Amino acid sequence: MSWQRRHVLATDDWSRDEIEQVLATTAAMVEVLGRPIRRTPALRGRTVILFFAEASTRTRVSFELAAKALSADVTNITASGSSVEKGETLLDTVRTLTALGGDVIVMRHSASGAPYFVAERTDAAVINAGDGWHAHPTQGLLDAYTLRGALGDLTGKRVVIVGDITHSRVARSDIDALVPLGATITLSGPPTLVPSAWRCGMTPRGVTYELDLDRALDDADAVIALRLQKERQHSGLLPSMREYARTWGLSEERVKRMRPDAPVLHPGPMNEGVEIAASVAHGARSLIETQVTNGVAVRMALLYLLAAGAGAPDGVGAPPELRGS
């Protein structure tokens, strides 16, 4: 199957085949990353612009390593110190980025939907590296890849996502990536941090809500804990971080309710002692470091597929070509 999509904005309308193709390409990229020289010429001569209008280190570095491993030229535009901070509109920024002639724009933005705005107004391929509360598709795909590695086929597997669902683009993209692969999702978290419609039974396909985290975890196949922003307490959504940690934090006792060896994931950065106990974060079930490694491979896969879809640069063919570094 040849790759058809021009952009990666969200995976909510992706077919299972498309997700499988990304995961298969990711496996090839993991192999590249395992070599002594972690570099392939697949995107030589291509320019990747990293446009991060919201602070991020982990995701930006992950994309940068991915683009460099594919030999792309990488340019960084960050919010602080750039014209974005001086009140330049997103429309101006898009015009500038397009005029600069980047092939791929990787963008993070605090406004849900901003990547759609950019994609409609540029010739470049757009990869969403996180938009507001809406989507973080590369995180969803890397979590799918990581869970596949740990659990095999995800058909019938039940994954718990716990924490601040309302404000979480990770939760939405995890749902979008895991449900098409056959998994079911149990959401858990404080009622003030779960969209009201999803608490009233109008959840997306394959998703349910369980207020009680202990019950959600019983016999679960995996759990993904979300980062809790400290400002939620001050905005009246939570009484205290301490109460949150006791009620919805992943303690060592709690994770034992899951199936033996059921893995624990977290998108990072973690508040150890709040949403996850340090002993769980660094314990035997934790796949948190694997997620970071897989993140680079997934981003390489998407950059590669988009560039290939736009007409491969000289000397690049299907994934086997990746061996020629």
Add this chain to the structure above:
Amino acid sequence: MLTDLKRDAEKRGLITAPGFIDLHAHLREPGFEESETIATGAHAALAGGFTTICAMPNTEPAIDSPGLVAELIARGEAAEGARVLAIATITRGRNGKELADLVELAAAGAVAFSDDGSPVADAQLFRNALEYVRSAGRPIFEHSQDVTLSAGGVMHEGVVSARLGLPGMPAAAEESAIARDLSLARLTGGRLHLSHVSTAGSIELVRRAKADGLAITCEVTPHHLALTDEWVAGSRAFAWEDDGPRAAPYDTSTKVNPPLRTAADVRACWAALMDGTIDAIATDHAPHASTRKDVEYQEAAFGISVFETAVPLLLAGVAAGWGTWDRVVEALTVGPARVLGIDLPADDLVVIDPKATWTPTALALRSLGKNTPLIGRPLVGQVVEAVVNGQVRLDLGSPALAQ
């Protein structure tokens, strides 16, 4: 002359109706002339069949003094488009703190009072407004919304906002404010008109209040009678359609306050229109310059440019069987006239070609506000002639006029 015109039009299969009265329009002048002017708005209104429009006072400066009311009316007359009536503010500068000079404003020609865009949050002040407005003999048009519940929201709170990761405004933000306003109307006997009701719950509150004999009125917009919150996610199917065209999600032309609601709410609005719970259809025409809309969804201004697409939306709802054309015409004519306490202007007329298919484009719209999600979507039904005070002010070249 009107009789001849009507006869000729009807002979040609066109529909005629008394000129439509719009209780709720934003003309943006003074202060925001890049979005609309009194002149462009008054002509765009004619193209939508509205021969009388009430201009909302949330301009810069706000229409809160007799001089500003007089100036607005004079500019409206000079425009020679739709007849422009002035709504003045409830509070000075729309500050929500002290009452404007309601008696003097009424004497200068203000037909109603509204701080539209901002509800009067202070319940004591709103009570005073409803008491005092008796001395002005005009209604209060209230934008009922609990701003502490709607704060930060950019669309209806529900399944779609959950999926899109956009902050929502719950139906309860409108309903709890309407409950308060109805209580105060009951307490004061003041003349209250509720602007743009949009939820099934709001309608139930109004229905019950009317059954209790409360002298209140309310309006609904054409967009709340046709579009749903799914439009924010890219759907371009009307509420009565299972399937339809699609556009990109997060199109800021779908951002409006009150927000587009669910298909069940649209259904309830039609039912309430038909049983008389809703008195009038008002556009809440809210044009914006592209600089206010060509931005991130969360940053964009609220409002849809409505005048010119109102008739096709309403015809489509009637064609789908959700209402009758006769009742729609009532809610566009005698209904709003009754809200204002005026007679229907005798020498106004609109002629509609109910079969004409046309596609709104930025170029085709006479309003300076091109902010409608109907751009590019073929519509059926078009206003071809409009007569104000016996004077033909809009004529799309229909042979019915060749006499």
